[in-house]
Amino acid sequence: MEPVEPFLGPLHDVAVAFTGLTGVPVDLPNALFLRARLAGLPLPGRVSAGGSCHLLETADGWAAVNLARPDDLAAVPALVALLGGAGMEEPHGAARRAAAADVAAHAQLLGIAAAAHGSARGTRAPVRAERGGAASPRGPAGLRIVDFSALWAGPLCARLLGAAGARIVKVESTTRPDGARRGSPAFYRWLHDGHESLVLDFASGAPAEVVAEADVVIEASRPRALRRLGIHAEEFLAARPGRVWLSITGYGRDEDRIAFGDDAAVAGGLTGLDRAGDPVFLGDALADPVTGVFAAHAVARSLVGGGGELLSLSMAACAAALTDSR
Structure with a gap:
């Protein structure tokens, strides 16, 4: 890493x-x-060191979804449904068929802190x-x-x-x-x-x-x-x-978008790379x-x-x- x-x-x-x-x-x-x-805390990978934030592969990249609060976990079925998933499908599967920006937008609509990887780069000081x-x-x-x-x-x-x-x-x-x-x-x-x-x-x-x-x-x-x-x-x-x-x-x-430290870091592109060249959490x-x-x-x-x-x-x-x- x-x-x-x-x-x-x-x-x-x-x-x-x-x-x-x-x-x-x-x-x-x-x-x-x-x-x-x-x-x-353990070293992070696709899951943050604190355990609540997840890097999900999407149709065009990666998105972070932070399930930091009980209400966030309760909203996961609704997120899967918004992404076009069915039944008891896991978010990882539904996310692979959606754009990273859409995954983040749907999660934020439900009050979940989320971001497309690198989406905040070059946007403001x-x-x-x-x-x-x-x-x-x-x-x-x-x-x-x-x-x-x-x-x-x-x-x-x-x-x-x-x-x-x-x-x-x-x-x-x-x-x-x-x-x-x-x-x-x-x-x-x-x-x-x-x-x-x-x-x-x-x-x-x-x-x-x-x-x-x-x-x-x-x-x-x-x-x-x-x-x-x-x-x-x-x-x-x-x-x-x-x-x-x-x-x-x-x-x-x-x-109005909310953020916590791990998903905000992903929004800024502040991530590492694994051996396959895919993003992982840093610190x-x-x-x-x-x-x-x-x-x-x-x-x-x-x-x-x-x-x-x-x-x-x-x-x-x-x-x-x-x-x-x-």
Whole structure:
């Protein structure tokens, strides 16, 4: 199986740039591989290291379908039916008669994270910045960063900014805690050590109050979900100079498609090759930590440049940035 290292040149450059801005070194081996080591995950192949994402051969290529949640598994018969399968046919068989883009589109229609291999390459920059407020240059040290994100990409960004002296406040819902809590406790502690933790009733208005006190917000939600809570990125940025809003999504804030680390990596073409020359997964949900490093650098660079920006990061585009460099 092809190693990860040949893809890492652009990520190393981003990590070095972050260090130049903050003085904080980025330990890329731990950022990328610590979770797999601590959890004892196997090497991936056609199935991801975590076991939920599957590479399916299609009529014209390959597609990743990520069955990460119970609802995803329950939707598999409907996916097979949409692909023209019959009875108890397995998704692998139905997928071979369909185009990769159709497999991904049908899965996404059912709420399953899925992507055609390489479909995000050359589609957009990893980071898009939009001016939303006045500038006031400063570094991360001493700033209050409110982190609404979960799992890996956003929390890794918060960890790096916390190492640069920011005060991190992790916010979770009473009804929907961070799914990473169900994984390795040691890895969760590594991500969140030293951070303040708030568990809030999101229906109470408390999240908006926490945001009002922040200098930087990290989130990984669809914009409409936060608006329903009375939280608006545009109002946050306009209210005080120098603020930064970081939005991490699978494909950008203007896309409703969901993504997790493994399928986003496949969308970006961040895969290896087996002996037959066919794609296999690389590492463990690589688009997550790759995006986390890109995100930390984007926030640090924005703050030093004055802030007042909404930063939109696409996990698939961050993965593609590594692939496109080869």
